[in-house]
Amino acid sequence: MAARVVTLKVPETTWAESIYLVEIVKGLARTLGHFLKNLTNMKGLPTIQYPEMLRKYSGRFRGRHILKKREDDTLKCVACYMCETACPAECIHIEAGEHPVLAYEKYPTVFEIDLLRCVYCGYCVDACPKDAIWMTRDYELSFFDRKSAVLGIPELTEKPSDTSQGGPGYGYRPYEGESPMKKAGQFEPSGLPLLPALLERGVAINRMPPPPPKPPAPSASPAAKG
Amino acid sequence: MSATMAPPKGLEFLPVLEKNLGGRVTAREGLAADVPTLVTDAASLHETARFLRDDPAAAYDLFLDLASADLSRLPGAQAPKTGERFQANYILYSTKRNAHLRLKVNLPEKEPSVPTLTDVWPAANWFEREAWDLMGIDFKGHPNQKRLLTHGGFVGHALRKDYDAKQRWLCTEEDLLQTELAAQTDEPSDMFETTTLNFGPSQPATHGTLRIVMRLDGETIVAAESECGYLHRCFEKMSEAHTYSQVFPYTDRLNYCSPMLNNNGYARAIESLLGVTPPPRALAVRTILGEFSRVMDHLVCLAANLVDIGGLTNFWYAYQPREEIYSLLEACSGARLTVSYGRIGGLAKDVPGNFVPWCREIIKGTRERISDVETLVTRNKIVWNRFRGTGVVTKEQALAWGFTGPCLRASGVPFDLRKDQPYEWYGEVDFDVPVMTEGDNYARYLVRVEEMKQSLRIIEQILDKLPGGPVRSDDYRVILPPKEMVYNEMEALIYHFKLVFEGVKVPPGEIYSATEGANGELGFSVISDGSGFPYRLKVRPPCFPLFAAFEKIIKGGMVSDAVATLGLLNIIAGELDR
Numbered sequence: 001m002a003a004r005v006v007t008l009k010v011p012e013t014t015w016a017e018s019i020y021l022v023e024i025v026k027g028l029a030r031t032l033g034h035f036l037k038n039l040t041n042m043k044g045l046p047t048i049q050y051p052e053m054l055r056k057y058s059g060r061f062r063g064r065h066i067l068k069k070r071e072d073d074t075l076k077c078v079a080c081y082m083c084e085t086a087c088p089a090e091c092i093h094i095e096a097g098e099h100p101v102l103a104y105e106k107y108p109t110v111f112e113i114d115l116l117r118c119v120y121c122g123y124c125v126d127a128c129p130k131d132a133i134w135m136t137r138d139y140e141l142s143f144f145d146r147k148s149a150v151l152g153i154p155e156l157t158e159k160p161s162d163t164s165q166g167g168p169g170y171g172y173r174p175y176e177g178e179s180p181m182k183k184a185g186q187f188e189p190s191g192l193p194l195l196p197a198l199l200e201r202g203v204a205i206n207r208m209p210p211p212p213p214k215p216p217a218p219s220a221s222p223a224a225k226g
Numbered sequence: 227m228s229a230t231m232a233p234p235k236g237l238e239f240l241p242v243l244e245k246n247l248g249g250r251v252t253a254r255e256g257l258a259a260d261v262p263t264l265v266t267d268a269a270s271l272h273e274t275a276r277f278l279r280d281d282p283a284a285a286y287d288l289f290l291d292l293a294s295a296d297l298s299r300l301p302g303a304q305a306p307k308t309g310e311r312f313q314a315n316y317i318l319y320s321t322k323r324n325a326h327l328r329l330k331v332n333l334p335e336k337e338p339s340v341p342t343l344t345d346v347w348p349a350a351n352w353f354e355r356e357a358w359d360l361m362g363i364d365f366k367g368h369p370n371q372k373r374l375l376t377h378g379g380f381v382g383h384a385l386r387k388d389y390d391a392k393q394r395w396l397c398t399e400e401d402l403l404q405t406e407l408a409a410q411t412d413e414p415s416d417m418f419e420t421t422t423l424n425f426g427p428s429q430p431a432t433h434g435t436l437r438i439v440m441r442l443d444g445e446t447i448v449a450a451e452s453e454c455g456y457l458h459r460c461f462e463k464m465s466e467a468h469t470y471s472q473v474f475p476y477t478d479r480l481n482y483c484s485p486m487l488n489n490n491g492y493a494r495a496i497e498s499l500l501g502v503t504p505p506p507r508a509l510a511v512r513t514i515l516g517e518f519s520r521v522m523d524h525l526v527c528l529a530a531n532l533v534d535i536g537g538l539t540n541f542w543y544a545y546q547p548r549e550e551i552y553s554l555l556e557a558c559s560g561a562r563l564t565v566s567y568g569r570i571g572g573l574a575k576d577v578p579g580n581f582v583p584w585c586r587e588i589i590k591g592t593r594e595r596i597s598d599v600e601t602l603v604t605r606n607k608i609v610w611n612r613f614r615g616t617g618v619v620t621k622e623q624a625l626a627w628g629f630t631g632p633c634l635r636a637s638g639v640p641f642d643l644r645k646d647q648p649y650e651w652y653g654e655v656d657f658d659v660p661v662m663t664e665g666d667n668y669a670r671y672l673v674r675v676e677e678m679k680q681s682l683r684i685i686e687q688i689l690d691k692l693p694g695g696p697v698r699s700d701d702y703r704v705i706l707p708p709k710e711m712v713y714n715e716m717e718a719l720i721y722h723f724k725l726v727f728e729g730v731k732v733p734p735g736e737i738y739s740a741t742e743g744a745n746g747e748l749g750f751s752v753i754s755d756g757s758g759f760p761y762r763l764k765v766r767p768p769c770f771p772l773f774a775a776f777e778k779i780i781k782g783g784m785v786s787d788a789v790a791t792l793g794l795l796n797i798i799a800g801e802l803d804r
Contacts, residue, residue: 003645006658008672010614011605020607027602031539034598046546058557058578086726088472121475121566126574127726129712129719135560172560174709 057137061171062120064138065113065151066158068131074101075157076132079108083124083133091117092124111156115141116149122172131174134158138168237262237327239283247273254330259498260737261317261326268340271331275346278318278329286318286327288641289347289628292354293317293738293751293764294361298335299387300755304734311335312363315751316343316350317738317766321625321639324646328738339364349628352774360385360462375455375803384463385762391463420448423785427456431534431789434799436773438780438788445784450777454802461804465763469729470496471570473760478564480765480801483526484519484744486512486555488801489568494649495739495750496570499732502704508572508697510688513651514585515558515567517681518551521592523744523796524632524674531671531793532603535612535786540599547592554584569706570730571699582689589682596678604675613668617779617791620665627778628771631746633795636673637665643742655687667787670794704730729758743768745796767801 016022038045048055057063068076079096097109124133143149161167243251243264250270254263266274278286293315297306306313312333319326331340342365343350354365355374362383365371373380377397382389426437435456441449461480465473477488490512497504504512529544552562557578559567567574578584603609619629624637634641642659644652660676662669699705702721711718732754740749749766772795779795780788 002656003642003648003652004656004658005640005645006660006676008660008662008669008676010662010664010668010672013607013610017605017607023606027606030598030601034543046549058560060558060560060575060578061556062560082723082726086472088468088475119475119564120561121564122560122574123472123475123566126706127722129722131709131713 057139057171059137059170061135061137061139062122063136063168063171064115064141065118065124065156066134066136066162067111067153067156068134068158074099074104075107075111075153076130077108077111078104078130078132079106079111080129082127082129086123086127088121088123089117089119091115091119108153111153112150113156114150115143116146125172125174134170135172136162136168137171138162237264239281240264242281242283243274243277246277250274257499257735257737259501259739260735261328263328263330265330265332268331268333271329272341272343272346274329275316275343278327279346284320285322286320287625288319288321288630289316289343289349289353290319290326290630290740290747291315291317291738291749291751291764291766292350292357293762293766294357294363294385295753295762295764296361296385296387300753300761302734304755306332309334312338312361314340314357314363315738317749317751319641319747321641326738326740333363337364338362339366341366342368344369347628348626349771349774352770359383362386373455375458377455384460391460391467425785425788432792432797433530434797434802436792436797436799436802438777438792440780440785440788442785445786447780447783447785447788450780450788452773452777454773454799457799457803459804461765462763465760467759469758470732470760471725471730473763474568475564475566477568478566480767480804481523481743481745481748481769481798482563482800483798484516484523485563485565486515486519486567487523487741487743487748489565490516490650491739491741491743491748492750493568493570494741495737495752496730496732498739499735499737499752499754500570500704500730502571502699502701504572504699505696506693507576507695508699509650510692511558511573511577511697512568514685514688514692515555516650517685518554518585518588520744521678521681522548522551524678527793527796528599528671528674531790532599532609534789534793535609537603537609540602543595543598543602547588547595550588550591554581554588557584569698571701571705573697576697582692585685585689589685592678592682596675600675604672610668612787612790613666613671613794614664615666616783616787617667617670617794618665619775619779621663623775623778624665627775629746629775630771631743631768632673632677633670633772634746635659635661636669638663643740643747647740649741651688652684654691655684657684667790667794674794731756731758732760740766743801745769745772745798745801748801765801765804767804769795769797769802773797773802 070076079094081094084092084094091114093110093112094108095110096106099105099107122135125135163169237253240253247270251264251266251274254265256263278284295313295315296311297313298311300306310332314331314333316329317326318329333340340363342354344354352374354368355371357363358365358371359373359375360383376384379397380395421442423440423442425440426432427435437453437456439451440447461476464476473492474489477492478485480488525544525548529541532540555565556562559565559574619637621638624634624639629637630641638661640659640661645659657680660673660680662673702718706725707718707721712722734754734756736753738749738751740747746768747766748768751764751766752760753762755761776792776795779791
């Protein structure tokens with residue numbers, strides 16, 4: 001078990017190589033092989049037709065942040081400034097207020113994330129002691145002005161659309177992809193089953209709008225759209 | 227050190243050196259994980275350097291780095307002596323003895339000045355310019371001492387501790403650093419008219435923000451000067467204002483073609499300083515993802531370079547495995563490029579459950595694509611005509627210019643830190659270090675292709691014996707405790723709070739720690755003052771000496787060959803300019 005030094009030699013030029021033609025035919029055969037393979041198996045193409053199709057990301061993807069809520073619809077955040085301190089880009093701004101519910105003590109009156117500063121490192125999620133900030137798989141973050149890139153509490157609070165069908169879904173969060181620990185401090189290698197099919201990771205989500213409904217369909221329920 | 231005492235290990239030449247210089251050189255005790263240190267003064271630096279290079283028992287033939295430091299804010303025992311303030315740390319390496327050395331010179335507060343070492347190791351040229359630019363150390367006799375990473379309108383020396391980082395300096399057109407050869411207008415009488423060509427910084431073939439000014443006689447380059455600094459992001463100054471763990475996202479952006487290797491190198495430096503060893507599974511995963519990153523880096527280098535010389539098809543073949551590796555990195559870390567996956571004492575998270583079969587699938591696909599590229603390129607006569615005999619760097623030149631990595635190995639020096647000073651899992655696996663003696667572009671191409679294959683071999687071997695267990699250390703003074711403990715236990719919550727608010731408390735000390743990056747030796751010189759913030763962090767970017775030598779390599783060649791050479795040296799602006 002060791003590393004060995006191997007001296008490579010420049011290959012000798014053969015007559016066939018020196019006349020270009022043979023090597024060119026060999027190269028063309030290789031590219032033609034790829035062409036035929038792709039032609040007969042269009043679905044297996046590695047190209048993703050963005051923006052019609054969207055790449056499927058893992059549940060650890062670090063995209064736009066969300067603030068989690070308790071069961072009673074209040075924010076889990078207790079304005080402890082941990083994420084603000086842990087942030088290497090200094091993009092989080094918090095102002096604390098006293099919560100009317102005594103048990104919650106503190107809550108953020110202002111919680112802003114400047115997405116133009118954010119480097120999406122996930123340190124805020126790691127730092128949160130209350131499981132209050134998660135990330136989503138939403139990465140299409142473009143803005144027309146700087147002001148709209150600063151998200152406040154209303155924009156950051158988790159919405160049903162974040163996890164609904166066709167939404168981005170949860171991204172980087174505590175324990176994503178790891179089995180829950182039996183006992184605190186005791187680690188286990190992740191025992192997750194294989195993804196339904198390894199192939200699936202390459203399959204893109206088709207998000208072309210569905211064909212418009214036929215004109216005489218006034219009775220279609222408006223709630224069908226998620 | 228008295229003559230009766232045995233010299234420290236690795237410094238057997240010390241008694242001779244002491245005799246020659248009359249006690250002006252002393253060895254200094256340091257951390258066991260650190261490289262041996264010699265302390266000398268500015269007056270005898272030049273003589274010491276010559277001895278260290280020429281004496282067969284020392285034979286430090288490779289100049290690796292110059293890490294300057296401003297010690298004025300160091301507390302307690304570390305504080306400099308009265309009147310002293312600056313420090314120049316020369317990092318040297320001996321390819322014959324496989325040993326590193328730090329040569330330390332303490333410098334006064336007023337007019338810090340040392341003689342230049344460019345005549346001993348030509349590689350010192352740009353490193354000294356950088357130290358002058360950012361720390362204000364004057365190098366007497368330097369052939370071209372001007373600013374390197376900052377622009378001509380910049381006032382002050384940014385890495386000094388009393389420099390106010392909020393200042394802004396406007397760069398006007400007059401302040402643009404004019405290269406000497408662009409300013410020189412008179413032609414030698416026996417020469418035809420020459421042209422000055424400004425190549426970059428936004429030329430697509432420079433793959434980044436590099437600038438080269440060439441003086442052309444027709445198509446032939448008579449003189450050239452390269453310039454960097456267009457992507458300078460104050461990495462080292464920023465690190466001083468961030469905790470040790472907050473530096474990880476910054477290291478992602480050093481060599482952005484292989485971010486995981488930077489994470490590994492930085493984590494290793496801080497872990498050695500702390501004396502913490504991550505669990506074996508974490509080291510195995512670091513090695514696997516690091517090797518995948520190396521494959522990615524070489525693929526990008528070759529693909530982009532082949533596009534430059536007109537072979538577009540290879541680009542599609544070589545970029546496909548890169549996409550797959552990015553997907554794997556994303557599933558592990560949560561981001562495709564800016565991984566931030568390393569942590570001091572382990573990794574951010576364990577790898578996903580399908581990691582091993584996924585890796586094997588990628589290895590299979592990567593081998594196919596490498597074979598595609600090889601079929602199209604390796605024995606293609608057009609490529610041979612472009613690559614063979616162009617951009618030649620001899621063994622002696624490569625050592626003198628401070629080359630490391632694939633470019634040094636293509637010139638015939640079998641120096642690879644993975645082989646010579648194994649770390650992580652490299653001691654446990656079987657692999658070849660490809661070496662060629664030609665030193666031309668074709669040699670660099672072949673070495674890179676072979677290295678990719680060897681990287682895949684390394685990954686396969688580690689996958690076979692990937693250990694289970696945790697990926698994070700259980701020393702909660704350096705790594706955040708698991709969330710469940712934080713939610714439920716007071717003690718863990720206290721550790722958590724202390725780590726986030728104060729950072730990892732690294733004991734006072736100094737270290738130079740190097741790993742094999744994709745382009746060569748990636749070194750981190752760290753000085754700790756015992757707080758949660760690095761006191762000084764200096765990166766040894768592998769590209770830096772490569773680009774410094776570029777102007778000499780292309781001299782006498784064609785412009786189109788210069789593009790091919792630039793691509794195969796693989797200059798990454800992110801780590802070049804930091």
